Amino acid sequence: MMKAKTQVILYSKFLFFLISFFWITPSNSQNEVYTSDDSLADTTFVNLKDYSKDFVYDMKYATEDNFLKAKVYDCAECFLRLKTVKALVEANKDFIKKGYKIKLYDCYRPLSIQKKMWEIVSNPEYVADPKKGSIHNRGGAVDISIVDAKGKEVDMGTPFDFFGIQASHNYTKLSKEVISNRKFLKKIMIKNGFNFFESEWWHYNLKTGLKDKVANQKWECD
Numbered sequence: 569m570m571k572a573k574t575q576v577i578l579y580s581k582f583l584f585f586l587i588s589f590f591w592i593t594p595s596n597s598q599n600e601v602y603t604s605d606d607s608l609a610d611t612t613f614v615n616l617k618d619y620s621k622d623f624v625y626d627m628k629y630a631t632e633d634n635f636l637k638a639k640v641y642d643c644a645e646c647f648l649r650l651k652t653v654k655a656l657v658e659a660n661k662d663f664i665k666k667g668y669k670i671k672l673y674d675c676y677r678p679l680s681i682q683k684k685m686w687e688i689v690s691n692p693e694y695v696a697d698p699k700k701g702s703i704h705n706r707g708g709a710v711d712i713s714i715v716d717a718k719g720k721e722v723d724m725g726t727p728f729d730f731f732g733i734q735a736s737h738n739y740t741k742l743s744k745e746v747i748s749n750r751k752f753l754k755k756i757m758i759k760n761g762f763n764f765f766e767s768e769w770w771h772y773n774l775k776t777g778l779k780d781k782v783a784n785q786k787w788e789c790d
């Protein structure tokens with residue numbers, strides 16, 4: 569009697585194992601792009617280009633074409649925490665389905681770069697105080713716009729890093745087209761786990777990235 573019961577338990581355990589095996593396998597294969605990183609923690613810093621080639625790069629701080637008038641990055645790479653990359657790739661897929669692509673202005677910003685920026689412009693209205701750090705220093709934020717199928721930037725009403733009320737989501741004295749473009753960007757980003765800043769149409773940060781530590785991760789330039 570006891571033996572039969574043990575056999576039933578063993579058999580049901582085996583069945584459970586079989587079922588879970590077949591359940592787990594197909595769901596993993598859907599995320600093929602991440603399989604090489606199964607061992608990586610979601611908070612690991614990674615290079616976006618290793619996960620997708622579908623982004624347009626316009627990394628303003630790797631040039632002098634920014635409000636600082638200074639090149640503060642040695643090269644134009646987009647590093648972020650793995651979870652931010654995953655969410656951003658998913659958001660980009662949504663844009664691609666509609667005929668658009670994400671264009672990147674800024675991603676993770678090492679603390680040393682934040683300090684450099686603060687030395688150039690020590691005004692908390694324009695640059696986050698490195699003592700506090702920003703979500704960009706935590707690897708959870710991106711500054712972005714979108715481009716159409718021809719690579720033309722969508723009209724968002726102001727350039728990136730425009731310091732004025734016109735850059736705000738609340739500002740309504742804009743063309744219908746601009747308002748609808750900003751709404752489109754916001755809708756897709758929110759759907760994919762991001763939050764927005766009321767005052768900057770280009771800024772989005774991963775909701776789950778707020779508690780990550782400020783970091784001073786370095787990367788090599790080719």
Ligand SMILES: [Zn+2]
Pocket residue numbers: 704709710711770771772
């Ligand atoms: Zn930002």
